[in-house]
Amino acid sequence: MSARDNILARIGLQILRSQTQANIKSGNRPNASLGDDLGVAHRAVREVIAKHERGPLPGFAKHDPVEHFVAECERVKTTLTEVASLAAVPIEIARYLGTIADTQNKLVGWPEFADQDWLSAGLDYQNRPAIGSDLVGVTGCFCAIGETGTLMLLGARDTPKITALLPETHICIVKKSRIVATMEDAFQLMREEIGEPPRATFFVSGPSRTADIEQTIVIGAHGPYRVHVVLVR
Amino acid sequence: MQVQSMFFKQTASTKLNDAVLQRVMKKAKVKFVDGRAEGVALIDNWEDIRTYAAAMRDRVIANLDAYLIEFEKNAIRRGSVVHWAETAEEANAIIVKIAQENDVKAVTKSKSMVSEEVALNDALEAVGVSVLETDLGEYILQLAKEPPSHIVAPAVHKSKEQVAQLFVDHHHSPGTPPLTDIAAMTREAREVLRGRFLSADMGISGANFIIAETGTTLTVTNEGNADMVTTIPRIHCVITGIEKVIPTLEDFATLIRLLPRSAIGQTISNYLTLTTGIKAPDEQEGPAQMHIVLVDAGRTKLVGSDMSEMLRCIRCGACMNHCPVYQNVGGHAYGWVYPGPMGSVLTPVYQGIEKGGDLPNAATFCGECQVVCPVKIPLPDLMRKLREQQFDKKLRPFSERFGIAVWSYFVQRPKLYSLAASVGARFAAWLGGRGKLIHKLPGIDGWTDGRDMPAPEGRTFRELYVEKQRIKKANS
Structure with a gap:
């Protein structure tokens, strides 16, 4: 046997x-x-x-997902700004990068955003997955979750998760219509649109952190020091 | 890991006199206990979720074989290889074989308590494979050559000065001044580890849960190390216990409301990393091989037993964080992988009650562990059952067994008990003297070594009760 x-x-x-x-x-x-x-x-x-039975949902599952998302991002130390359209994203990212200490104009990002006018915003957008030395990574997300200020990324050819992981700054472009209330809703959306979870299903809630030395929270362990959401109406 | 639990009493005494440990444990206690209370207060149906989750875990354990078969089927369908190990040795042999067959030289590892159970690092290093722990706490302990003392915060027993010195010893030339800032130490570890993340051949992770519906394994972390370990190397190997299986993605959504809140009060952990199978042909990242090692190593003994509730455990650490014994002696005193109340049940069950016998007795039975357990494991009851087993197997000292036997004789004979209690109470009142304090109790002076015992007034409860009833009757 x-x-x-x-x-x-x-x-x-x-x-x-x-x-x-x-x-x-x-x-x-x-x-x-x-x-x-x-x-x-x-x-x-x-x-x-x-049956995919759902467990008991907390009362806040009934809150407005977008409002809840904005509030919960703050809790998990994700910064957030809102823009009117995708075309306004490069300028907003240039502004945001100007606010962090080591100002960068080089980005690596998903192909989805390669066609935007990055040059006019003074940015160099490289359409490839991140490597260890890249400082700023730009991704989208499959959806975002209001309950916990969480970004849900599904890995695939054009959506490598490494870009959200290796750079010191992760910028995530989130369409407002893609914010759901709970993780259960996110899984349901995934079943409807994709079927099964892909190899890498990745939930990000704020910058990487550790409290392993004397339980003192330090932001920026192995992953990004900063997560910035650009919310697109 | 070798069991050292039989030395609990000696080790605990040493730890109580360790000034550094006492300082860091006091600090940790506040963060864990207050953190959980705040996290739980943010949710309005905590008890409903706990009740649901406990029932769901019980349902899985009652059909564990069927859930494992369903998990295996779906994992294989997605390209994973599923291995089964009955013992620690088998688990190590499987992973060593995977490493050797694939010419693996360097392994990066994210935290896995099962790998601590089986001492996987030793097995890999014995065949020349380098293993790097990448969770910051585990990395610190790897440098210090120490086992974890907490299942969520493994290096909770280390002070920042001790960590700074370890980093000097391992990262710099002798004489370099140690860092004093925790953020700077974290940055240094990040920079030292980054290159090794990128060059590893195989990543090894544990799994917080495995999902039957999809064949998914998953980890819950804050640092992001598990993501690198499961994404960058060409092989990903998961080692986990057979009891970690849950039915669906929805069940994960339920449990993740409980786990980080119970552990430290976070509404959610920073990274939830679900991995399902191998990379697609057109993908630019991800492992080409995915191995999942399902480990028994004692778990099947609990299925269907009167202690099966223990298998609900989701490894949040709340029971140890809230345990007055753990808070004072730290995790190392418990002598095996799992400290605190959950370890006081698991160690004797997995490793034998002969070795872990002191642990179920290292409890005040205050019940706090059961109160905070997110899946309502009746930990005090389980420890009591282990105490009964010890008594039956004559594993407790003769004096204790004799004492219990005598007590048992009297307590089953109410008249005799009443007489003995009446004599005893008067004797104790006499012992207490005018100060009404007993400084030394003959025969059980362990009780009075460190404190005085208040002496009884001289009459028993029953006597007082009878008198009160008589007065009441007379008055009415």
């Missing part, structure tokens, strides 16, 4: 034994031979999973 078979057999026996002890007559697991029993249990489990 393989380790797999041994582990599964032990679990099966333990479950049956406890059911016998508790004198449960049939329940989810009829007391048949082990193989049949597991088959029945497996079918039942698949039915449970297919």
Whole structure:
């Protein structure tokens, strides 16, 4: 017997034994031979999973997602500005970069935004995934979550997550219409539009941080020191 | 990791006299306890979520084999290789083999308590593979060659001065003045580790949960290290316990409302890293191989037992953060991977009650661990069951067992008990003398070594009760 078979057999026996002890007559697991029993249990489990039942949602799930998102971004130390259209994004990013200490005009970013007029804003936008030495990364997101000020990124050819991870500053362009209330809503949207989670499903809530030395919070551990959201109407 | 739990009493005494440890533990206690209270207060249906989550975890454990099969099926469908390990040795052998077959020289690792259980780093280093812990706390401990003392904040027992000195010893030439600023130390670690993140051949991570529906493994972190470990190297290997499986993405959404709030009071951790299978052919990042090692190492013993509630655990650390014993002795005294109340249950169950026997007794039974547990594990009850097992197996000292046997004899005979209590109360009142304080109790002087015991007034509760009833009757 393989380790797999041994582990599964032990679990099966333990479950049956406890059911016998508790004198449960049939329940989810009829007391048949082990193989049949597991088959029945497996079918039942698949039915449970297919329901995608939601747990109890906090009251704030009913708040306006956009307002909640703005408030929660502040809590997790994501800065945020709002612009009227995608065309206004480069100027806003140039302004934002002017406010941080080591002013940068080189960006790496997702292809989605490569066509914007970065040059007029005085910025050099390189359409490629980030490498270790890049200082500013520009990404979009699949959606954002009001409940916790969270950005949900789904990794794919044109949406590499590394760009949100390696640079010291991560700028995320978020369309207002893509802000949902809860993580459950975000997963539902993903099922509707993509189906299954891609290899990398990535939730970002603020700049990277650590409290590993004397429980003192330090912003900027291994990932970005700054996360800035540009909200597009 | 070798179990040292049989030395709990000696180690705890040493730790109580360790001034540095006492200082950092006092500081940590405030952050953890106040942080959780604030985080929990921000949500209006905390109890409903706890109740739902506990029931969901129980449902999974009651059908654990079926959930694991469903997880395995979906993980394989997405290109992952699923391995099963019955023991620590098997888990290490599997991962060493993966490393050797793929010519892996350098591993980056994000925090995994299961890998601490099985001592994975030692196994990899024994065959010449370099292993780098990348969680800042774990990195500090790797330099210090110490095990973690907390499951969420592994280096909680270290002072910033100790960390600064470790960085001098390992990053600089001797005599370099140590840093004094925690942010500067964090920056230095970032710069030292960055290059090694980028050049590793294999990333090893744990998993906070694995999702049956999608074959997903996931980690919850604040630093971003797990993201590098799971994205950059060409191979990603996950090591985790079989009990970590949850049914759906929705169940993850429920649990993530509990986990960071319980751990430190965050509304959410900075990074939730879900990984499902291998990179797509056109993707520019991600591992070409994904291995998932599901470890038993004692867990199946709990399934269907009278202690199966322990398998609900989501490893938030709230029980230790709120434990008056942990707060004072720190994690190392517990002598194995899991400290605090959850360790006082897991260590004797996984490693044998003969080795971990002192731990269920290292509790005041104040009940705070159960109150703060996000999945309502009845930790005091579980520790009590372990105490009963110890008694039955004659593992406690003779004097204690004799004492309990005597007490048990009397307590089952009410008249005899009443008589003995009446004699005892008068004897104790006499012992207390005029000051009404007992300085030394014959036979159990451990109690009075460090404090006086207030002496009883001389009559028992029952006697007083009978008298009160009589007066009441007479008056009415």
